[in-house]
Amino acid sequence: MSSQIVFLTHLVLGCVPWLLLFGAYIWPRLDAMDHFDAQRAIAALHSFRFFGLAFLLPGVVGPNLPVGFAMSAAYGNFATGVLAMLALLAVRIRPLFWLLVLAFNLVGVADIALDFYHAVQVNLPAVAGELGALYAFLIIYMPLQMISHVTAFYLLARSQLNAFSSGLGDATRS
Secondary structure, three states: OOHHHHHHHHHHHOHHHHHHHHHHHHHHHHHHOOHHHHHHHHHHHHHHHHHHHHHHOEOOEOOOOOHHHHHHHHHHHHHHHHHHHHHHHOOOOHHHHHHHHHHHHHHHHHHHHHHHHHHHHOOHHHHHHHHHHHHHHHHHHHHHHHHHHHHHHHHHHHHHHHHHHHHHHHHHHO
8 A cells, every 4th residue: 555545544534533532522512511611622722733833843754844834734733822822811801712712713724724735735645754753643633623623613603693593582572
């Protein structure tokens, strides 16, 4: 089996256990939580994305890892992690917290989308060995990042929908 097929298989199958775990254990807890607390939990998870800067460390990644991919992955993850940390620091200032929650989720999704784009551009599966230690980061952590971003957006949309419908109920009663 070629390294490209192994890499793509790992990438696809990396999503399956997270979806199963998420559906059985994580989503029921997040769904039962207050939306504020659920978003704090998601922000806590993403606050570790500063680790993406390791894409720039020689010895952690191989010398032939395409620079465009490495830079994009490193700084996109770093920006997402810093925004998530700022959201956690802003929990007492609710409007700022919600703004930072939206920001880190938008930046995080854009980072993952750009990383996929760059990975296709540079044919990353052909040089997957150059990812070094960060191979596991892409296969294990990145699927959880995307699943949690989708969940964060769903929770944000649902809370807005609930606020809108409760406002409609008040308007129709007056």
